[in-house]
Amino acid sequence: MGSDAWIRSISPFVLIGLAFSALAALAAFLIAYEARPPGSGGLVGYAAALIGLGALSMRRARSSDVGPEDRQPKGRYGFVSRKIQIDDIHRRGISITLGIVDEALCEMEQWANGREQCSVLYRESNTLSTEQRQRLLGQIMEMRATIQGLKDVLDLQERVESAIDAIRSKCWGFWEYLVELKGRHLSRYGDVPVELEQYIDPQVDRLIQSLIDISETVRRI
Numbered sequence: 001m002g003s004d005a006w007i008r009s010i011s012p013f014v015l016i017g018l019a020f021s022a023l024a025a026l027a028a029f030l031i032a033y034e035a036r037p038p039g040s041g042g043l044v045g046y047a048a049a050l051i052g053l054g055a056l057s058m059r060r061a062r063s064s065d066v067g068p069e070d071r072q073p074k075g076r077y078g079f080v081s082r083k084i085q086i087d088d089i090h091r092r093g094i095s096i097t098l099g100i101v102d103e104a105l106c107e108m109e110q111w112a113n114g115r116e117q118c119s120v121l122y123r124e125s126n127t128l129s130t131e132q133r134q135r136l137l138g139q140i141m142e143m144r145a146t147i148q149g150l151k152d153v154l155d156l157q158e159r160v161e162s163a164i165d166a167i168r169s170k171c172w173g174f175w176e177y178l179v180e181l182k183g184r185h186l187s188r189y190g191d192v193p194v195e196l197e198q199y200i201d202p203q204v205d206r207l208i209q210s211l212i213d214i215s216e217t218v219r220r221i
Helices: 003-009 012-034 043-064 088-112 130-154 163-179 183-189 194-220
Strands: none
Touching: 088 130, 163 194, 183 194
């Protein structure tokens, strides 16, 4: 390839960048050379510095000639901003796992915001300090940003949990646990006193009926 053809093949933006970079480097060289302290070296040393600046400018010019279609911008946490095509089965698996993690973050956030529930046989003790809570909230925010990046790049689907479905599921799930508290089932742990069986069976039936009522309540809404 001739010299003219080689010059024409270079992007005009690169040529302009090289020209300005060379002028800037030359100006800096002349200023530094005139202001050099006595005994600091002659023209050869400063010429070497000029060559180094020129090489750096050329590298920057070459990198600036990359087209937008060739770039892969990185997100805050190193994720490529473009979409990555994946199979639906991979998308579902990743979505489910990250959805479970995201759900756990919601509960951690409640703890960090001072959650401390108290009932009859269940009580929470939240001894997190102010500093710990602030750090937790920041860490949760960072994790959510990472999950958001994965969601955007991999086109993940969020999981929407209905309060009605969640309540009904818990009601029917705990119904099985409550049945195990009746006298005939407690006998697996040893002989059950008659007085205990006569007392606990009606109470368990009452709790089971309450769960059924709760399930019916949300079903009618």
